[in-house]
Amino acid sequence: MNPADFLKSPTPPPVEVSAISRTGPKRFCNRELSWLGFNWRVLDEARNPQVPLLERVRFVSISATNLDEFYTVRVAGLRELAKGGITTPAADGLTPAEQLLLIDRDARKLLQAQQTVWNHLKHELEDEGIHILTRSKLTKRDKTHLQEYFLNKVFPVLTPLAIDPAHPFPFIPNTGFCLALQLEREKDGRPLQALLPIPHQIKRFVPLPAKEGGHRFLPLEELLLINLNFLFPGYKATGSCTFRVLRDSDLEVEEEAEDLVREFETALKRRRRGEVVRMKISSGAPEALRSVIMDELHITEAQVIEVRGLIGVADLKDMVLDERPDLLWPSFTSRVPERVQDHEGDMFAAIRQKDMLLHHPYESFDMVVRFLQQAAHDPNVVAIKQTLYRTSKDSPIVSALCEAAEDGKSVTALVELKARFDEAANIRQSRRLERAGAHVIYGFIKYKTHAKISAVVRREGDQLVTYTHYGTGNYHPITAKVYTDLSFFTCDAALGRDATKVFNYVGGYAEPEGLENLSISPLSMKNTLLDSIAREVEFARQGRPAEIWGKVNALIEPDIIDAFYAASQAGVKINLVVRGICGLRPGIKGLSENIRVKSIVGRFLEHSRIACFGNGHGLPSKKAKVFISSADWMGRNLNRRVETLVEIKNDTVKEQIVNQIMAANLADTAQSWVMNADNSFTRYPVEDGAFSCHRFFMENPSLSGRGTAGAADVPQLAHSKD
Structure with missing residues (x-):
């Protein structure tokens, strides 16, 4: 065609x-x-034979991560509406309760499909020498290796917890993963129920010594089960299950908060303790264990999903092995635009020649970073204004803004604290910027500032020229490698004036008048x-x-x-x-x-x-x-x-x-x-x-x-x- x-x-x-x-x-x-x-559709890419095998594993993981976030935000919100007796229909005519029923039916099918796809991929991985083992497949040498691994890299991090009147049921955080155990004391048969919360810091798939050039892994829960004697000496397991919880992760912030940063820190703590909206538990769990877990988490059968297979499919991202490039997308290096090369990397000269649109990730996002780094180091730059909705942990953009502020330039950073799941990171970035001397503003309480704008004011002769970047995506160098977005660079005076008016609006609440090329x-x-x-x-x-x-x-x-x-x-x-x-x-x-x-x-x-x-x-x-x-x-x-x-x-x-x-x-x-x-x-x-x-x-x-x-x-x- x-x-x-x-x-x-x-x-x-x-x-x-x-x-x-x-x-x-x-x-x-x-x-x-x-x-x-x-x-x-995301999950279907894991079935697509045109996609490299490990990338198909990645798509299964993405599908699971997406579904987790959907439940912690959208489903959690609908549950609150339904519990509050709200029957106002959505635009399509469905009430919150009706939507929840339809979501549950489709989501359960999707969860089962994820397991089915993963089982198919597991067989294909085995054909490529990548094996996910069970306890029954371990050799004596494997067990010796795993015991050493457990004692050195896992045991110090774990905290086994008994479940009885003297030991209250522990708090399980959002996406928390646990091994629950039914134990019996060997000397007198006394029963004990216990939990083993599994910290996120431990690798979910434990590597084993390779055989014949292949890769072998054991799921972490299997490692724990074969080393219970170190965690519960004198006891033997009579039953076990794993479970994972998702909690309401939406934030509520008081509109009249006097200190917005402190209010968000408090709200983040509330999020970690949000109500459980869904629990996945391994099938065949001992009934007594299942019952006590449900009671302590205050959930009903409707919120429980039994899984015959892998719990925590999102963790499969750890199985995308860099050591197997033959099973990944062919490597791709983003281009540096020829116009920028013609000007020996000088972004201001390239933009001065003519407006320029870069298409990420095909054209490198490093050009956006370079634009701000050059602005930070250029003695002719007098001011930088920047929106930050999401960015990376060690953001080179934030570093450039800090350098500019420390160099005496006027730097204004609009940091959006309400960027969902990045609130804590943005609080850290705002404090870093403030320490460097930048003016940090947070915009409106009732509106998120989602606009993507950089404005650099540069003295050229007896004029001040504003170089502006408008983007469709976040100032995030990591996600810019996989998100397709546009970066528009211009020194058009009208667009520069428009950008300045937007910053004035967010910083001072005065509605802009006379926007020229911008809505x-x-x-x-x-x-x-x-x-x-x-x-x-x-x-x-x-x-x-x-x-x-x-x-x-x-x-x-x-x-x-x-x-x-x-x-x-x-x-x-x-x-x-x-x-x-x-x-x-x-x-x-x-x-x-x-x-x-x-x-x-x-x-x-x-x-x-x-x-x-x-x-x-x-x-x-x-x-x-x-x-x-x-x-x-x-x-x-x-x-x-x-x-x-x-x-x-x-x-x-x-x-x-x-x-x-x-x-x-x-x-x-x-x-x-x-x-x-x-x-x-x-x-x-x-x-x-x-x-x-x-x-x-x-x-x-x-x-x-x-x-x-x-x-x-x-x-x-x-x-x-x-």
């Missing part, structure tokens, strides 16, 4: 769905079930998107080409979905790439017959947010209106967060987004799923030679990073109509 053919292919025939009305709740898909559907949530972004969709409707009514391309991680905002429905009914052709949750039902006659939705799940995690509007010329077109954004099309992003929507006006950058990035995403068949009207997804057939957008981007440099001279040599997937 020629990739460009997809862009010209007709919309599939519309489906008659009599139960769907244009105004009723059934026009929306349920958010939670849609998310579970995405996680099924922001919660003030104007949603209206900009709705107005842009409405313009396409008007073009369609005038008989002019009317087309929309969009790429987001999630689409559930009802007003946006209804606007797309209205556009489809007016004849606007809409192609959407939605990686995860999608509340829109495509391809329904009389409602959405001109809308196609696809999801891409593959080597890299699709994360960039793009909106393209034909502007009366169809797509692709040089006259299209093109935006990049930090926001998904969700209520939280458009109504309750500070986000950015940047209009791209540079012709080369626009062409890169429309003719390369969006065209390749729409053309992909190697790792794509097409959404059906009933919220299900159908995968394109997995075939050798199918077009992969990830492979295309790895092999072809982007337009704006090469400059005009090199652009003509870059393969084009779609050619502009004018």
Whole structure:
């Protein structure tokens, strides 16, 4: 298939769905079930023969980690609503209690599928010389080795705990993993129940000496069972089980908190003690043990899942062995843009020449780090302003900001304390920045600041020039290696003024006036998107080409979905790439017959947010209106967060987004799923030679990073109509 053919292919025939009305709740898909559907697609990559074996193991682990987080946040929230007697339905008409029933049914199937996939992968690993052993497979030499390993690397960390009136049941933290034991004293047969909490710091899979060049591992729980005599001398085990708990991990923060950092530290402690929302326990657990665990954790049968297989599938990430590169994705090194090389690494000179868009991870995120490091060391830089939503533990960006502050530059860092699961890390980063002399602000209590902006003010002659970076992803060098995101660099004065107004808004609460090339949530972004969709409707009514391309991680905002429905009914052709949750039902006659939705799940995690509007010329077109954004099309992003929507006006950058990035995403068949009207997804057939957008981007440099001279040599997937 020629990739460009997809862009010209007709919309599939519309489906008659009599139960769907244009105004009723059934026009929306349920958010939670849609998310579970995405996680099924993630798990399916573990079955994909085109994916290297250890990467398939990684996909099983990712699926499990995703599901854990889903339960600790989304399911926990729904449980609180249901327990509180809240019956207000979601946009799709389902009450919290109804959603919980459907989630439980699908999640249990997903958990079983994870075990099934893992069992298949285990056999394939054995064929490749990688073995996960049980106690019965150990040799005498293995046991001697394991005893030494246990005494030196495990025993000092463990704390065995009896369960009786003198020893209260211990607190098991979120994702806590335990071995529970039914014991009997050898001298008189006296029974004892005990717990062995297993710290996260211990390796889940214990390596054994290799045989014939292979790799052998023993699960940690098996190691503990063969060394119980050191933990409970004088006792023998008569029964055992393992279990793992998930707790409510949502945070509640008082709106009038006087000291936001202290309030978040307190909230983090509450999270660690949140109610248990789910417990997985090994099948065949002794009934007395099972009963006491449930009683002490205050959970019901509905919250318990018996597992016949591996508990803690998320831990399989530890089995992705660097020593077996033959079973991993082929190595890939991110490119340094030619324009940056032409200027001998000088980011300011490269940006001064012309606006530049980098596509991560294909172009190195090190360019973003270099931009800030050069700003820190440049004597002509007078000020740096930076948002930080998520970043790495030893962040080079935070280090650069600290250096700049210590050097006397004015540094303002907006640190978002409400970045879920990164709150503690962000508190540490904020204190580090404050010690260096940076101005640290935390933004709004009721809004998260999710915008991705860096602004560097540089003295050039008698002028102050603002160099600005707008991103679609976080300032996180680690995740930037696997997340596809866009980094837009510019020294355009209008975009610099816009960035300054956003920082002033978050720091001083004064709503910005006169934004020139920028729309922001919660003030104007949603209206900009709705107005842009409405313009396409008007073009369609005038008989002019009317087309929309969009790429987001999630689409559930009802007003946006209804606007797309209205556009489809007016004849606007809409192609959407939605990686995860999608509340829109495509391809329904009389409602959405001109809308196609696809999801891409593959080597890299699709994360960039793009909106393209034909502007009366169809797509692709040089006259299209093109935006990049930090926001998904969700209520939280458009109504309750500070986000950015940047209009791209540079012709080369626009062409890169429309003719390369969006065209390749729409053309992909190697790792794509097409959404059906009933919220299900159908995968394109997995075939050798199918077009992969990830492979295309790895092999072809982007337009704006090469400059005009090199652009003509870059393969084009779609050619502009004018």
